[in-house]
Amino acid sequence: MAKKKEEKTEKEQVLSLEETFAQIEEVIGRLEAEDITLEQSFAEYNRGMALLAQCNETIDRVEKKVLKINEDGGLDEF
């Protein structure tokens, strides 16, 4: 629920996947414009590909084991 909403945004410097996707959508929007120059389109394309690479990084493709909080508040494998 609501309340302490703002605290997290400051802490999260890394863009979430959602935000990155939103940015890619914006890049695509600009690429779609009829009047984009060739230089701009290269720049936007590079930016888009960099964002995609960032997505891949964010996803962190390592299979995760389910963790369980133990009585001391530490984490064990479930």
Place this chain on the structure above:
Amino acid sequence: MQNVYTVAQVNSYIRNMFTQDFMLQKVRIRGEVSNCKYHTSGHIYFTLKDEKSAISCVMFSSDRRGLPFRMTEGQQVVVSGSVDVYERDGKYQLYARQIELDGIGALYERYERLKAELAERGMFDEAYKRPIPRYIRVLGVVTAETGAAVRDIINVATRRNPYVQVILYPATVQGEAAAPSIINGIHALERLQTDTIIVGRGGGSIEDLWAFNEEAVAQAVFDCSVPVISAVGHETDVTITDFVADLRAPTPSAAAELAVCDFRQIEERMEEYEATMQHLCRRTIQRYRNRAAQYGMRLRYLSPLHILRTKKTQAVSLEEHLQAAMEGKLQEVRHRLALYAAQMKGLSPLDKLSQGYAYASDATGKTLSSVEQVAVGEQIQVYVKDGSLLAQVQEKRNG
């Protein structure tokens, strides 16, 4: 003959027996409400019954504070009061001072009361609902360590996205210890900065699910800074926690589906983005290429070489036209000539000879057109188609 008593005396005697009975003065009776009538005077008349028996009851308007809900037919209640005799009718009845809902009925009553209260406070308001993030990295789960709920959540979550970290808070979800345990779980997972928390358990009776109807649990869910998906029991079980949660899932499996986005979808979306960007870039390049090609064409069109070539072509074409015109003219003349020749041929005397006619001349070559021009014995020339004959006039006959 024994003493004869009045009716009033007997009823008074009996009433006295009742009032002296300690047990009847303070009694609690469990039963089902029937024939319930709220009288305009404020008194309530009803009958309390079970499978075997029934007792008339009355609650006076002065005791109405002891009834915190609207009593209706069929309710299971526990009535506290005294049993006394109404002398006028010779009838004993239960004078109710306090009425509570019994067992499950009481739980439903508490549930409804808390639901109304929290709704009143606005805790179910859409405005407080936080959106569930679509792509999460860490999923918190507050539920029992054993049982179908935790298995279902883990199975569904890891199947949809094996790269999502699931952290389980093994909570007690039933009995007295359940509410504090669930609240601790929510707090612990909030501290671990999970992206979404699923709070729930498998199906059960209203008593089994009761912890999720506790105000403290509802408050913890409401206060949680991390979006909470509730998944309590089956689709038909709706708890207070469900109303307060940011999203209610009908079952634990459904909660995992709502919390964890299908990884294939993420991948597909990324591939789609890449393809779109490449396509758009190629399109821009193609557009520039086309423009360059257009300029090239225009430039070539305007080049001196092109102009020269065009003029040359024009000259050739003119020459061809000229020739064609000349040819046409000649053709026409030739044609007319042929026509004249044909006409003239028809008029030629020589032509007549070919049709079997002949003509004659005298010796000097003068054409004979009259018998007078020659004398008998004179020689004449007769011309036919393929030569001439030398002939002698034998005789003359006039026409």
